[in-house]
Amino acid sequence: MNPTPQAEAAPDHRPGQLAMGIGALVVAAVLAYGATAIPSDAGYAGVGPDFLPWVVSAALAICGVMLIWEVRTGGYRHMEEPSGAPRGDWRALAWVSAGVLLNAALITTIGFILSCALCFALAVRGLRASEGKPIGDLRQSVKDAVTGIVIAAPVYWLFTKLLAVNLPGLTASGWI
Known part of the structure; x- marks a missing residue:
């Protein structure tokens, strides 16, 4: 049994789909508001520092309108x-967030190097947990930290x- 075009156009969407479009419009508005605080003095090639934020906010607003239109005409078909x-894996999220x-x-x-290595080691631990793999022992943690440093x-x-x-940096030499 084939649905009629009118049945296909009936609103059949999840509430989160409309929220995505509205959220995109809100973020676009916040970006546009922030762009008003950037000076518009023309720089190199006649483009000022406020050009890119305006382009991004306009593109995001167009995406938000298109998402809302898609939802209002039947959802993400x-x-x-x-x-x-x-369900989300909260344990994995906790590891990555902690990193x-x-x-x-x-x-x-x-310093940058050690803090990024720590972030890498904790994020890898969380990603392993999300795949259902063992998160690793002390030896694996040291390997992850060394990989993060590398x-x-x-x-x-x-x-x-x-x-x-x-x-x-950690030292005044600028190498660590």
Whole structure:
């Protein structure tokens, strides 16, 4: 039995779908409000520093309108059923969140490299937990921390030595 075009256009959507469109419009409005505080003096090639925030807020507003239109005309009709577990993995989220929050809290105390390595180690632990794998013992934690250092150190040196961007370091030498 084929549905009629009118039955297909009937509102058949989840409440979260409409919230996504409205949320996109709200974020676009907040970005646009923030863009009003940026000076519009034309810089290189006649483009001022406020140009990109206005472009992003306009694009996000268009996306929000399109999302709301899609919901009002029948919902996300071609959306696949979500994969994965029916509920979020709060333990995994806690590990990843702890990594990000500790990175933000400790970056000026222990430096960029060590705080990013800690963030990496905790995030990897959370991702393992989300896959149902063992999160690891002390040996695995040390491996994760060393891997985080191996990733963060070149990034730190690239930004501080090559690009002259000041990132918090552990020592005054600028190498750690």
